[in-house]
Amino acid sequence: MQIRYTYKQDGKFLIGHIDEYPEYPTQAFSIDELEANLQDIYEMINNGTLEAHNKHGVMEIALLTAGHL
Numbered sequence: 001m002q003i004r005y006t007y008k009q010d011g012k013f014l015i016g017h018i019d020e021y022p023e024y025p026t027q028a029f030s031i032d033e034l035e036a037n038l039q040d041i042y043e044m045i046n047n048g049t050l051e052a053h054n055k056h057g058v059m060e061i062a063l064l065t066a067g068h069l
Contacts, residue, residue, distance in 0.1 A: 005038050018042055023053050 007016030010027075014034045017025040024041050028034035044050040 003038070003042055005035075007034060021045060021052055021054065024050060 004019040005016050006019055006022075007014050013027045013029065014031065015025055015027045016034050016038060017023075018038055018041060021041065024045070026034065026037040026041060028037055041050065045052050
């Protein structure tokens with residue numbers, strides 16, 4: 001299973017969140033530590049310890065090319 005996440009460097013910390021759950025950020029000193037923290041958060045959401053506040057949807061869009069405007 002793959003879980004997408006986003007992170008940034010902030011001074012000496014990496015700050016990141018699971019893309020589906022940006023309301024639960026975490027911080028770490030290394031990628032390995034950050035990924036372990038994110039895995040813990042994911043497990044807590046799935047077992048009900050943390051509530052997922054955001055709802056997600058998928059939509060389809062039609063892209064218009066310059067010749068079809």
